Amino acid sequence: MPHTEYEFASRTVNSCRRFHWIPSLQRPPCGPRTNVETYEGQHSANKASEVQKRTFGSAATHNQRNPAYSELNSDDVCYFKSILGDNGVVQDEDRIAVANVDWMGKYKGASQLLLLPKSTKEVSKILSYCNTRRLAVVPQGGNTGLVGGSVPVYDEVIVSLAGMDKIISFDNVNGILTSEAGCVLENLSTFVENEGFIMPLDLGAKGSCHIGGNISTNAGGLRFIRYGSLHGNVLGLEVVLADGTILDMLTTLRKDNTGYDLKHLFIGSEGSLGVVTKVAVLTPAKLPATNVAFLSCNDYTSCQKLLLAARRNLGEILSAFEFMDHHCIDLAIRHLEGVQNPLPASQYKFYVLIETTGSDESYDKTKLEAFLLRSMEDGLVSDGVIAQDISQASNFWRIREGISEASVKVGAVYKYDLSIPVEKLYDIVEEMRCRLGDNAEVLGYGHLGDGNLHLNILSSKYDDSHKEEASVQSMVWA
Amino acid sequence: MPHTEYEFASRTVNSCRRFHWIPSLQRPPCGPRTNVETYEGQHSANKASEVQKRTFGSAATHNQRNPAYSELNSDDVCYFKSILGDNGVVQDEDRIAVANVDWMGKYKGASQLLLLPKSTKEVSKILSYCNTRRLAVVPQGGNTGLVGGSVPVYDEVIVSLAGMDKIISFDNVNGILTSEAGCVLENLSTFVENEGFIMPLDLGAKGSCHIGGNISTNAGGLRFIRYGSLHGNVLGLEVVLADGTILDMLTTLRKDNTGYDLKHLFIGSEGSLGVVTKVAVLTPAKLPATNVAFLSCNDYTSCQKLLLAARRNLGEILSAFEFMDHHCIDLAIRHLEGVQNPLPASQYKFYVLIETTGSDESYDKTKLEAFLLRSMEDGLVSDGVIAQDISQASNFWRIREGISEASVKVGAVYKYDLSIPVEKLYDIVEEMRCRLGDNAEVLGYGHLGDGNLHLNILSSKYDDSHKEEASVQSMVWA
Numbered sequence: 001m002p003h004t005e006y007e008f009a010s011r012t013v014n015s016c017r018r019f020h021w022i023p024s025l026q027r028p029p030c031g032p033r034t035n036v037e038t039y040e041g042q043h044s045a046n047k048a049s050e051v052q053k054r055t056f057g058s059a060a061t062h063n064q065r066n067p068a069y070s071e072l073n074s075d076d077v078c079y080f081k082s083i084l085g086d087n088g089v090v091q092d093e094d095r096i097a098v099a100n101v102d103w104m105g106k107y108k109g110a111s112q113l114l115l116l117p118k119s120t121k122e123v124s125k126i127l128s129y130c131n132t133r134r135l136a137v138v139p140q141g142g143n144t145g146l147v148g149g150s151v152p153v154y155d156e157v158i159v160s161l162a163g164m165d166k167i168i169s170f171d172n173v174n175g176i177l178t179s180e181a182g183c184v185l186e187n188l189s190t191f192v193e194n195e196g197f198i199m200p201l202d203l204g205a206k207g208s209c210h211i212g213g214n215i216s217t218n219a220g221g222l223r224f225i226r227y228g229s230l231h232g233n234v235l236g237l238e239v240v241l242a243d244g245t246i247l248d249m250l251t252t253l254r255k256d257n258t259g260y261d262l263k264h265l266f267i268g269s270e271g272s273l274g275v276v277t278k279v280a281v282l283t284p285a286k287l288p289a290t291n292v293a294f295l296s297c298n299d300y301t302s303c304q305k306l307l308l309a310a311r312r313n314l315g316e317i318l319s320a321f322e323f324m325d326h327h328c329i330d331l332a333i334r335h336l337e338g339v340q341n342p343l344p345a346s347q348y349k350f351y352v353l354i355e356t357t358g359s360d361e362s363y364d365k366t367k368l369e370a371f372l373l374r375s376m377e378d379g380l381v382s383d384g385v386i387a388q389d390i391s392q393a394s395n396f397w398r399i400r401e402g403i404s405e406a407s408v409k410v411g412a413v414y415k416y417d418l419s420i421p422v423e424k425l426y427d428i429v430e431e432m433r434c435r436l437g438d439n440a441e442v443l444g445y446g447h448l449g450d451g452n453l454h455l456n457i458l459s460s461k462y463d464d465s466h467k468e469e470a471s472v473q474s475m476v477w478a
Numbered sequence: 479m480p481h482t483e484y485e486f487a488s489r490t491v492n493s494c495r496r497f498h499w500i501p502s503l504q505r506p507p508c509g510p511r512t513n514v515e516t517y518e519g520q521h522s523a524n525k526a527s528e529v530q531k532r533t534f535g536s537a538a539t540h541n542q543r544n545p546a547y548s549e550l551n552s553d554d555v556c557y558f559k560s561i562l563g564d565n566g567v568v569q570d571e572d573r574i575a576v577a578n579v580d581w582m583g584k585y586k587g588a589s590q591l592l593l594l595p596k597s598t599k600e601v602s603k604i605l606s607y608c609n610t611r612r613l614a615v616v617p618q619g620g621n622t623g624l625v626g627g628s629v630p631v632y633d634e635v636i637v638s639l640a641g642m643d644k645i646i647s648f649d650n651v652n653g654i655l656t657s658e659a660g661c662v663l664e665n666l667s668t669f670v671e672n673e674g675f676i677m678p679l680d681l682g683a684k685g686s687c688h689i690g691g692n693i694s695t696n697a698g699g700l701r702f703i704r705y706g707s708l709h710g711n712v713l714g715l716e717v718v719l720a721d722g723t724i725l726d727m728l729t730t731l732r733k734d735n736t737g738y739d740l741k742h743l744f745i746g747s748e749g750s751l752g753v754v755t756k757v758a759v760l761t762p763a764k765l766p767a768t769n770v771a772f773l774s775c776n777d778y779t780s781c782q783k784l785l786l787a788a789r790r791n792l793g794e795i796l797s798a799f800e801f802m803d804h805h806c807i808d809l810a811i812r813h814l815e816g817v818q819n820p821l822p823a824s825q826y827k828f829y830v831l832i833e834t835t836g837s838d839e840s841y842d843k844t845k846l847e848a849f850l851l852r853s854m855e856d857g858l859v860s861d862g863v864i865a866q867d868i869s870q871a872s873n874f875w876r877i878r879e880g881i882s883e884a885s886v887k888v889g890a891v892y893k894y895d896l897s898i899p900v901e902k903l904y905d906i907v908e909e910m911r912c913r914l915g916d917n918a919e920v921l922g923y924g925h926l927g928d929g930n931l932h933l934n935i936l937s938s939k940y941d942d943s944h945k946e947e948a949s950v951q952s953m954v955w956a
Binding site: 174217253261264269273285287317421450 | 841
């Protein structure tokens with residue numbers, strides 16, 4: 001399926017620990033972290049312990065720059081040119097402007113220097129120098145994150161991994177890919193697919209995001225339900241620490257119990273412990289048969305029951321279970337060219353996209369058809385359609401993947417990416433809708449199979465007067 | 479399938495990094511660790527930095543006890559009784575004797591005290607006290623490990639988790655099990671199967687091993703090829719550190735990117751960083767259809783090609799791919815009651831057990847039959863048989879799982895558990911056979927799909943004169 005639109009699928013917030021329905025669980029020792037409401041800028045590899053906060057909004061940066069960080073001078077630039085050459089040191093305003101701002105145009109830094117190392121040694125030299133000089137650094141991958149994690153807050157030096165985009169090796173017996181961290185996910189995907197394998201993760205931003213960024217943010221995405229977390233799929237990493245030390249954990253073995261498995265600390269720590277420079281990933285065998293169905297449900301309970309039924313009856317071929325409320329569909333139809341509702345006959349409250357991937361086209365389709373028939377008989381599904389060709393399947397995916405793109409067109413988007421137990425997942429959407437009334441449009445969609453909700457609040461412009469109402473945190477602690 | 483025999487599947491040694499065929503990979507920062515030849519006793523939670531070595535053999539413990547550790551006295555025993563009660567403090571010689579020796583009878587400690595805490599708080603109090611008093615501690619689960627990791631080296635206090643065997647909760651929508659660490663794997667397995675799910679790991683020792691021990695040793699086992707590593711399946715942990723601090727990382731969310739994911743440090747660190755007291759595990763949906771085939775191959779290359787073909791053609795239903803050389807089969811037939819070769823017509827060099835698990839019995843069987851037919855036509859398989867009922871399937875598994883049990887009956891067993899790239903996996907078996915000649919019997923078997931070789935060297939008794947020849951390490955550095 002083509003997933004060409006941008007979509008944030010990298011940071012998941014555990015909010016359930018703060019919800020009253022699991023009172024027995026304590027708050028994590030590291031403390032909770034929210035994505036949007038309060039941004040804790042852990043991305044400086046130089047001084048992870050000093051976090052900086054800023055509130056969301058179009059240009060809001062209320063905190064002061066930490067004066068302990070040095071300011072860039074011409075000697076620094078000379079040094080960087082001496083190790084990277086002129087091409088690796090970017091001072092051109094237009095090029096830096098692109099790296100200073102996130103894809104949403106919501107977070108904007110004021111860096112004056114973009115560095116493009118070509119090797120791990122160069123990354124090491126950069127970080128070692130910046131550490132000594134106390135220059136703040138922000139590592140940057142494809143800059144596709146939607147919560148400001150990949151752009152500077154102030155004048156940090158941007159270290160882009162874009163120049164480290166080489167595939168190092170591929171073991172086509174065991175499906176083990178080793179590459180540099182700056183490889184674009186889609187390029188890796190195309191490469192391994194030609195070898196008969198697939199990447200264990202897939203997300204809307206695949207055309208731009210880097211595998212190093214995927215790992216640093218512990219990206220989930222669309223294949224999580226089938227292939228699980230990167231903690232299970234990343235076999236090895238090479239990482240450069242803030243002082244320039246290179247940590248070689250680049251094993252390519254499926255099982256490796258030697259010593260402490262330190263690589264996991266770097267999966268999801270967002271560059272705060274080091275910069276990922278090389279990765280070894282286990283890639284599953286590519287299976288030839290994909291089928292996609294687009295269904296409607298009358299209520300959220302039916303969506304949940306459908307998920308359970310899909311797990312039982314589609315079992316080993318289930319590869320995606322995405323849900324969207326009707327607000328998402330309406331938005332996609334309004335703002336995306338060529339998008340139509342595959343089930344236009346009536347208005348439904350919820351829509352579900354189910355994908356199966358297996359080794360036998362006709363058998364899998366028969367199985368999916370039987371499943372849908374039974375689900376309709378059981379009253380879980382109101383209406384449904386199975387894609388008859390790749391074009392139809394792409395159209396179904398286009399709706400699900402286009403929601404982010406469509407929501408940007410409205411104006412301001414407050415985005416939350418939440419992990420909540422499935423049975424309670426939609427409550428927060430309804431609560432938010434109730435709080436905001438006509439002030440904003442509230443969308444709920446996401447990876448239901450993973451208990452992962454994308455909660456988007458749309459408004460014509462960013463407005464701090466809505467801040468309190470639109471705050472997940474205020475609901476949590478209320 | 480019933481897996482009732484003991485089998486070690488917990489520690490995997492990365493030896494490939496030390497083999498000449500991957501010269502570009504550096505040794506890991508933590509240094510290599512072998513399981514048997516040199517034992518680095520990292521299991522003392524009190525002082526992880528001071529490792530003790532001992533060579534293998536029936537009673538060989540050549541190194542001195544670290545005098546920095548205190549000796550147990552009657553005040554200590556009184557204190558433990560004050561927190562655990564009389565039943566939680568075991569001084570009975572017979573009961574301690576069982577906890578002092580491993581299942582193989584090869585490693586024997588001299589502990590005088592076995593503690594049986596019933597709660598995390600009790601574990602915390604024990605470790606806090608031992609830390610202050612500098613009493614060495616060895617945490618013990620089911621004591622099913624085969625390399626001496628679960629028994630004392632000297633007079634360490636044994637802290638058994640056997641009393642912490644309660645299931646805390648099960649989320650039967652998402653398949654998330656939360657339990658205490660002392661639960662026996664088979665009990666958990668039975669429990670979740672009744673709910674329509676399965677444990678993501680299965681191993682020969684399931685009837686005795688604890689889930690806490692599985693996690694502390696990062697057990698792989700028979701379902702690894704299908705469900706992957708515990709790093710992907712363990713959602714949360716509660717751990718008590720050596721000073722008694724309780725670390726609550728017991729999240730039950732499928733996705734959780736809040737803070738640093740510290741739990742991974744405790745998966746596979748063998749109790750050296752802390753004692754696992756509670757676990758949350760993701761359990762996959764139980765699928766109704768299991769098929770088992772037993773095949774023979776004429777050479778190792780055919781086994782490899784068969785694995786690749788199985789990944790492609792059985793794809794989503796492949797749940798085990800185990801291989802054994804004919805020495806294993808001969809041994810099992812000689813020493814295990816009622817075991818027969820399912821393919822007696824001729825002598826083959828290699829045997830492969832393939833298991834499929836899916837949602838449709840007849841379809842899966844048809845698929846497996848077609849696969850076998852094609853593999854025979856392609857010359858990969860010499861002969862093969864598909865189990866017609868559960869009894870036959872159990873018999874096939876009995877051969878594979880009985881190898882450990884049969885090997886103990888010979889006398890002395892030198893056991894290695896190695897991760898090696900599949901294409902080179904069998905070289906080391908042949909090299910060992912060549913070195914040892916008639917002095918010992920060398921068996922090669924294991925989880926081919928995971929690149930995990932069990933290399934067993936059998937001799938009538940432990941004899942240090944074979945030590946050098948039987949050393950994997952000497953081959954590695956040669």
